[in-house]
Amino acid sequence: MDLLKDLEWRGIIYQQTDEENLKTILDTEKISLYCGIDPTADSMHIGHLLPFLTLRRFQQHGHRPIVLVGGATGLIGDPSGKSEERKLQTLEAVEHNVRGIQKQLQSIFDFEGENGAAMVNNYDWIGSIDMVTFLRDYGKHIGINYMLAKDTISSRLDTGISFTEFTYTILQAMDFNHLYQNFGCRVQIGGSDQWGNITTGLELIRKMNGEGAKAFGLTIPLVTKADGTKFGKTEGGSVWLDGEKTTPYEFYQFWLNTADADVVKYLKFFTFLPHEEIEALERAVESEPHLRQAQKTLAEEMTRLIHGEEALQQAIKISAALFSGHVKDLSADEIKVGFKDVPSFERTSNDDVALVELLVEAKISPSKRQAREDIQNGAISINGEKNTDVEYIITENDRIEGQFTLIRRGKKKYTLIK
Structure with missing residues (x-):
């Protein structure tokens, strides 16, 4: 199926800058296009996925994806969606985060072959630019009124926005222009909150490369849940x-x-x-x-x-x-994962212990009398198997790989004995 029709069927397209010409180019050429992320943490979360998975769909249709991790813009902070200034990170922290995110992106894209993905870091071209160059070569092309009309900036005027975050949209525009000039990049993909930054990039490309420069922007809708709670x-x-x-x-x-x-x-x-x-x-x-x-x-x-x-x-x-309930089938490592968030109790001794005493010691049952009743009533399971013996002794045989004993009281109340 036609790529854009597939994206429309999936509900992935939110905004496009020039639908007709973009369709023509996609039908007749194999292009390069990019999506970026700022390394605010050393891992992405699933809220970051949709734009990159959309970029991968373009790769599957023969186009070349450029994956940008913002080592420079991550030092600045995007005002998009924020009501206050982002806490600035150190260069060392950003570099650490860049490495973590790049590793994850490598699992999503194919980096081999004719249209293998390219991984870039905007610190490589923004990090060395001095202030005079920034103002003369880039700042002069983007008017103040143009920037003030951007929702991400205008929404912050009442609460306050620093010059640092005010200039973010120009830095992202510089990315698009750099990739346009050096990688033949024609399209930027981003979340719907990136529309203002993407269109600033198109403006800068037009100003610096002439009216004939052809570049496009495409945004992805915000992922929502039917019940109104936040996705991810x-x-x-x-x-x-x-x-x-x-x-x-x-x-x-x-x-x-x-x-x-x-x-x-x-x-x-x-x-x-x-x-x-x-x-x-x-x-x-x-x-x-x-x-x-x-x-x-x-x-x-x-x-x-x-x-x-x-x-x-x-x-x-x-x-x-x-x-x-067949938890004996699991290894100790799998027990750690599956019961990561259940209450746990760590014994100071590896000696055998009466089940009744352990239930009280680990606060699974409030008293020995209640513990005996729980056992007799079939409410206690050890490693997934019901135990009704009030004289039962927990031994080495009840420890999964010598590390854990999993006790369940009732249907759902688990306690992990370490």
Whole structure:
């Protein structure tokens, strides 16, 4: 299918600067285009994904993606969407963040072949520019009234904006112009909040390269949830791409728990599944919602893309064990991941201990009497297996790989004994 029609079917296009001419160029040429991110942390979160996945769709159609990590603009701070000044980072912190983000982007794009992706850092061309050069060669092309008309700037005039953040839009315009001149870059892709910065880049390209310069901007809609809550957030915070910050199991579970009202939209936005398969999953949501086939497919596709097949299979294994209660099937490492957020209790001794005493010691049951009742009533499970023996002794055999004993009281109250 035609690339732009595919993007429209998926609901990915929010704004375009020149739809007709962009379509003509995409139909007749293979172009370079870019998307950028500022390294405000050493990992991206899933709120960053959609523009880059859109860039990857262009690569799949033969175009060349340029992936920009803003080592220079990350030192400044984009005023977009902010009501106050961003806390400035040190150069060392930004360089650390750049390395982390570049590693993640390498898993999304193909860097080999004729249209292999290019990875760039705008500190390489902005970092060495002196103030006089900045003012003479770039500042003179962008009028104050033009900048004040930008929503990202005008919205900050009442609360205050520093000259530092005021100039951000020019720096991003310099990126687009540099890539236009040195990489033949014709299109910038960004989130809807980047429209003002993208159009400033087009203005600078026109001023510095003549009226015949042809460049385009395309923005992606803000990802929302049907219930009005913020996409990409959980009770624990952001869903990160870094497996140390958000484990692959947690990542998998985030997508698996997508609401029926959102899952088809997310399949269109985030996966590379063909239309026919997504439409079949949409019908399954309507006819067999209890099977949650669309959610399972979404979780598998996204976890495989970001963390790989091995991490996906581990996430599926942990999920299945927790659902069935067969936690003995899990390794100690998988126990750590699957029960990362459950209450834990660390014993100071490796000696054998009576189950009744351990239940009280770990505050699973409030008293020995209650502990005996819980055991007799079948409310206590050890490593997924129900235990009704009030004289039972916890021994080495009850420790998974010698490290953990998992005790459940009732249906859902787990405690991890270390």
